[in-house]
Amino acid sequence: MHAAQAPRHRRSLARQDAAIGYLFVAPQMIGFFLFVLGPILAVFVFSTQHRDLLTGVVEPAGLANFQTMLQTDRTFPRVLANSLAFTVWLVPLNLCLALLLAFLLTRKLRGMIFFRTLFFAPVITSTVAWVIVWRFLLQGDQGINQFLEGVGIQGPNWLREPNWAMASVIVTRVLKTVGLNMIIFMSALQNIPREYDEAASVDGANGWQIFFRITLPQLAPTILVVMVLTVIGSLQVFDHILLMTNGGPANATSVLIFYIWFQAFRVFDMGYASALAVVLFFIVLTATVIQWVLRQRFIYNER
Amino acid sequence: MKFRKSIFASVFLCFVLLGVVAVSAQDEPINLRYTLWIAADSPQVARFNEIAAAYTAEHPNVTITFESIPFGDYQTDVTLQLSGSNPPDAGWIVEGAARLWVGSGVLTDLGPTLSADDSYNIGDFSESSLSLWSEGDAVYGIPFSTSPFIVLYNRDLFEAAGTPTPDELLATGEWTWESFAAAAKAIADNTEAYGFQSNDAALYTGNFWATLIPIMRGFGGDSWSPDNMCLFNSPGSVAGLQYLHDMIFVDESMVPPGTEVDFYAGNAGMTMGQLSRVNRLAEASFEWSIAPLPTGVNGTQSVIGQAAMVVFNNSQNRDAAIDFVRYMTTQENVARIAQFFPPARESVLNSDALVEANPLIPAELMQSAVIDAIQNGVVLPSSAQFPRIEFLVRPALDEMWVADADIQAITTSICDQINPLLAR
Numbered sequence: 001m002h003a004a005q006a007p008r009h010r011r012s013l014a015r016q017d018a019a020i021g022y023l024f025v026a027p028q029m030i031g032f033f034l035f036v037l038g039p040i041l042a043v044f045v046f047s048t049q050h051r052d053l054l055t056g057v058v059e060p061a062g063l064a065n066f067q068t069m070l071q072t073d074r075t076f077p078r079v080l081a082n083s084l085a086f087t088v089w090l091v092p093l094n095l096c097l098a099l100l101l102a103f104l105l106t107r108k109l110r111g112m113i114f115f116r117t118l119f120f121a122p123v124i125t126s127t128v129a130w131v132i133v134w135r136f137l138l139q140g141d142q143g144i145n146q147f148l149e150g151v152g153i154q155g156p157n158w159l160r161e162p163n164w165a166m167a168s169v170i171v172t173r174v175l176k177t178v179g180l181n182m183i184i185f186m187s188a189l190q191n192i193p194r195e196y197d198e199a200a201s202v203d204g205a206n207g208w209q210i211f212f213r214i215t216l217p218q219l220a221p222t223i224l225v226v227m228v229l230t231v232i233g234s235l236q237v238f239d240h241i242l243l244m245t246n247g248g249p250a251n252a253t254s255v256l257i258f259y260i261w262f263q264a265f266r267v268f269d270m271g272y273a274s275a276l277a278v279v280l281f282f283i284v285l286t287a288t289v290i291q292w293v294l295r296q297r298f299i300y301n302e303r
Numbered sequence: 304m305k306f307r308k309s310i311f312a313s314v315f316l317c318f319v320l321l322g323v324v325a326v327s328a329q330d331e332p333i334n335l336r337y338t339l340w341i342a343a344d345s346p347q348v349a350r351f352n353e354i355a356a357a358y359t360a361e362h363p364n365v366t367i368t369f370e371s372i373p374f375g376d377y378q379t380d381v382t383l384q385l386s387g388s389n390p391p392d393a394g395w396i397v398e399g400a401a402r403l404w405v406g407s408g409v410l411t412d413l414g415p416t417l418s419a420d421d422s423y424n425i426g427d428f429s430e431s432s433l434s435l436w437s438e439g440d441a442v443y444g445i446p447f448s449t450s451p452f453i454v455l456y457n458r459d460l461f462e463a464a465g466t467p468t469p470d471e472l473l474a475t476g477e478w479t480w481e482s483f484a485a486a487a488k489a490i491a492d493n494t495e496a497y498g499f500q501s502n503d504a505a506l507y508t509g510n511f512w513a514t515l516i517p518i519m520r521g522f523g524g525d526s527w528s529p530d531n532m533c534l535f536n537s538p539g540s541v542a543g544l545q546y547l548h549d550m551i552f553v554d555e556s557m558v559p560p561g562t563e564v565d566f567y568a569g570n571a572g573m574t575m576g577q578l579s580r581v582n583r584l585a586e587a588s589f590e591w592s593i594a595p596l597p598t599g600v601n602g603t604q605s606v607i608g609q610a611a612m613v614v615f616n617n618s619q620n621r622d623a624a625i626d627f628v629r630y631m632t633t634q635e636n637v638a639r640i641a642q643f644f645p646p647a648r649e650s651v652l653n654s655d656a657l658v659e660a661n662p663l664i665p666a667e668l669m670q671s672a673v674i675d676a677i678q679n680g681v682v683l684p685s686s687a688q689f690p691r692i693e694f695l696v697r698p699a700l701d702e703m704w705v706a707d708a709d710i711q712a713i714t715t716s717i718c719d720q721i722n723p724l725l726a727r
Contacts, residue, residue, distance in 0.1 A: 054382050055407045075694075140561035160507070160561040160704070246508050249560075249701035265379040266690040 040281075046274035053268035065275035075251065075259060076276070083256040083283075086170060087234045094174045094181060094230055095223065101178065102185035116186075120179035127176070131243040134172045135159065162252030165245050169253050173240055177233070181226050188222040189215070224295045231287050235280065256280050333620045335367045335627055338381055338394035343371040346582065347643045351631075354639060358630050365623055375509075385409060390617040392624035396444055398609040399512065401435045402687040405443045411614040414442040416625050423629060424650075432647040435685055436611050444611030445632045448644035450577040451676030452502070452517050452606045454483070454597070458590035460572040461486065464493040469573075469594035473671075480521050483573070483597045484550055490572035491556035497564055498556035500571035503580075507560040511700060512693075516683055517575060517606045519543035521599030526684045531725040533718035535696075536711065539600070544703065544710050552706045560704045577608055578673060579643055581663050593664065595672040605680030609647075645677050652677060688724040695720045 047066075050059045069076050105116050122130060137143035138158035145155035156164045192215060200210050238257050241247065247254035247262075257280065264273035341347050348369055355367040370391065372380045378400055384390055396404050404410055414437075417425045428446070436444035454469060461468045466489035472478040487498025502513035512526070519525055524540025527533050534540055550557040558564045558571060566574040569589045575596075584591050595603060612631060614624045630636065637646045642660040646652055652674060658666040664673075686692055699717045703710060 053386060054403070054409060056386060056409075136563055138561075139563055140559055142562065157559075157561040160701075248508065248698065249704075250698040251701075262690075262694060265382075266694070268382060268690075 043274045043277050043281075046270055047278045049271045049274075051269070051271035051274070053264070053270045061271055065272050068272065069275060069279070075254070078251055079254045079256050079259040080279075082166070082252070082254055083235060085166065086237070086253075086255055087231060089167075089170045090174060090234045091227065091230050093170065094178055094234075095227060097174060098178050098181035098185055098226070099219075099223075101182045102189055105182070106186050106189050119182055122176045123179040125176070127239050128243060130176050131172070131240060134168075135244060138168055159245055160249050162249055165249055165252050169241055169244055172244070173234075173237060176240070177230075181230065184222060184226055185219070188219055192218045220298070221295070224291060228288055228291050231291070232284055235284055235287075256283075331364060333365045333623045335365060335392045335620060335624055336370055336389075337367055337627075338370050338372055338377070338384075338391045340372055340374040340377045340395060340397075341579075343369065347579070347640070350640055350643070354631060354636050355627075358627060362623075362626075365627070367627060385615055385617050390615055390619070392618035392620055393612060393614045393628050395447075395610050396613050398435060398683050398685050399689050401444065401609075401611070401685045403689055404613070405436060405438055406687050409616050410443040411616050411618075411621060411625060412441040412443060413445060413614060413625060413628065414440055417442065417445070417629060420629065423633060427634065427648045427650050429647070429649060432609075435609060435682060444613045445628060446609050446611045446647040447632060447637065447640065448608075448610045449647045449677050449680070449682075450579065450608050450645050451673055451680050452513070452575050452577060452596055452608065453672045453676070454573055454594045455566065455576050455580060455584070456573045456592060456594065457496075457566070457569060457571070458592055459569075460490050460494055460496050460589070464490040464572070466490065466493075468592075469597075470592065473594060478594065478597050480518070480546065480597045480599055484546065484554065484556070487550060487556035487572060488554040491554065494572075496569070497558045497571040498554075498573065499550060500558045500564055500566045500574045502575045504558065504563070504565065504574075507701075507704060511697070512683060513608070514575060515544070515547075517596050517604070518547055520604040520606060520681070521597065522546065523600045527686070527721075527725055531686070533722045533725060535717045535721075536714035541710055541714055544714065548703065548708065548710060551704065578645055578661070578664075581661065582643075585663060593668055593672050595676055603676075603679075605676035607677065607680035607682045609682045610644075645673055647677075686725065688727055691724050692721050695724075 048061055048063070050057075050061045050064070052058075101119055105112055105119070139145065140157040140160065144158070148155040158164050158168045196214050196218070197210055200214050205213065235255075236257055237255065238261065241253050241255060241258055242261075245253045247258050256276065260273050260276045260280065263269050263276060339348070339351075348371065351369055355369070359366055374397075377395075377397075381391060381394060396410075414425075417423050425442075432446050432449055433442060436442060436446065456469055458468060464486075466486050467477075467482075469478055469483075469486070472482050472486075483499075490496060490498040501507075501511075503509065505511065506514045516526060519540045520543075522539045522543035524537045524543050525534045526540075527535075547557070551559050564570045567580075567583050567587065569587070581593065596605060597603075612628045614621060614628055618624045632648075634648060634650055637648045638651045638654065638656060638660075640646075641651055641657050642662075646657070651657060657674060658669045661669060696717055699713055699720070702708060703713050
């Protein structure tokens with residue numbers, strides 16, 4: 001009797017457990033469905049419509065929005081190229097600098113706390129304050145250029161010349177966010193057992209060899225995660241650009257997300273903005289998948 | 304007999320019921336949400352609150368909340384709120400977007416209510432002041448601010464540079480765009496300050512229209528014609544842009560791109576602006592004054608920025624909102640806000656009280672720089688395609704603000720790009 005009842009009893013217990021589990025995740029899941037998945041699906045639907053936010057008029061459009069994007073819109077290729085350039089420069093700069101800082105700041109030296117705080121402070125500074133200070137520093141004949149003039153260099157008009165404006169936005173963005181990646185790398189570095197380094201140096205490896213053969217492979221999983229996050233983040237930088245250059249000069253710093261905002265909230269063309277957002281979604285998705293595949297290929301402890 | 308009695312009784316009952324409904328309707332509390340783009344703690348909003356309190360005293364069930372949204376986000380926020388479940392009831396719309404909003408069908412026609420009210424006297428608003436806000440007989444907005452562009456200047460810097468001030472030049476009839484540029488150059492050459500800063504320092508990154516339009520019109524040009532043909536590449540517009548370009552790159556008297564300078568902190572000799580900017584000078588550390596725009600090739604071309612009060616169709620208290628906008632724009636209340644917002648009502652414009660309305664501005668300047676300018680001024684450009692046009696013009700102008708720009712080629716390219724939009 002007992003033996004026959006036990007499994008059923010266990011099953012109902014398991015079911016009870018599961019129900020309680022679902023209850024616990026319910027708030028999170030409801031939030032996710034309502035505020036994340038719902039809007040994402042809505043964007044896909046909107047992208048096939050002519051949808052005017054101001055008048056509220058909605059008409060089916062099929063693929064017309066995507067056709068406009070690829071065939072007649074002269075701004076789209078420009079902003080797409082800007083987005084890619086922004087990411088291609090920002091991500092390596094950010095990762096290399098974060099890694100370098102992490103190395104330097106995990107040394108056991110006096111006053112290290114000060115430097116760690118110094119590089120982390122921009123992360124918790126508001127973007128508005130950060131950008132406004134930099135706008136003053138990057139003026140044509142003042143701020144940084146005044147200093148450069150002192151040492152005999154004629155600095156460019158940073159925010160008014162297309163390439164320099166892009167460079168300024170990238171560098172100030174890197175300086176703003178590098179602290180977070182630095183902290184992640186620091187904790188990863190501190191988790192690598194010292195014995196590996198010691199064993200390698202006993203075997204006669206020099207500093208560079210230890211770095212490239214021991215430390216870097218150990219860090220690889222962290223680097224990849226940080227890279228994925230930084231790529232996604234870089235494609236979504238908006239307030240920084242809006243405040244620093246407003247997309248100018250001559251659209252040199254208009255990135256895709258900036259253009260989405262413009263179409264949605266300046267022109268009120270929600271349909272076209274949604275189509276642009278779908279494109280951005282697939283770009284981010286593709287970048288993430290590529291990096292995931294690379295992870296399985298190149299990271300030794302995942303093979 | 305019985306029949307008559309029952310009719311009598313039912314009519315009586317109807318009146319009682321109507322009375323109950325009327326009383327309960329009157330007592331139902333209504334809160335009107337009214338959006339605007341100036342700071343909630345500004346003296347303007349304080350004045351609005353006084354007027355709203357007076358309205359509540361007359362209509363105890365109606366209260367009004369003024370909601371301040373920064374100008375840059377205003378249209379976006381209002382549009383989003385209108386598509387949500389708690390739309391604002393009434394608010395402001397600026398001239399550039401007027402045609403977009405009037406054509407969108409989201410604004411309420413105020414014409415029938417206002418025309419029916421004899422004491423309101425809608426005829427007091429000139430036809431030209433309403434033209435931007437009307438379509439046929441429908442009136443979708445009541446202009447409450449028809450604010451001409453004026454020159455604000457730093458008297459101390461003029462004295463330090465030893466150059467005649469605008470009021471001296473006005474007295475001798477020499478207040479022209481040429482003497483404006485000469486004064487700017489004298490200030491830049493002889494003081495630490497710049498001669499001229501664009502309207503709100505926004506020429507290079509923000510609202511460039513407010514600086515370009517007065518100058519292009521001063522040289523006989525414009526952005527586009529009333530029948531929607533691009534005029535950026537007309538000889539007058541090109542001359543005006545060349546003039547500005549020379550001030551930046553030849554005279555080096557105008558604040559160049561990429562330099563942050565504030566007229567209101569005393570770092571530039573002149574700027575342009577509207578009457579509301581004068582409040583920012585109330586506590587300025589320097590002597591200042593105002594002047595009308597300089598004389599151009601066609602005499603003084605006054606330029607007006609206009610904003611109107613509107614009622615949104617989505618409002619859940621539309622009738623109350625219409626009545627409040629009516630109340631805000633009666634002759635009496637227009638006069639009460641005239642200190643900040645130059646009126647479109649002829650009766651207020653021609654009243655003796657207006658010249659004395661702003662304690663910061665002497666009466667004769669109020670007359671010459673503000674009141675005369677309203678009467679012969681032309682409103683800033685407006686288009687139903689305004690955001691798209693702005694998006695195309697801005698990058699083209701960025702190419703113009705470099706030392707060796709080909710202004711004719713750039714303006715031609717602007718017109719090639721925006722003419723299809725203007726034709727829509």
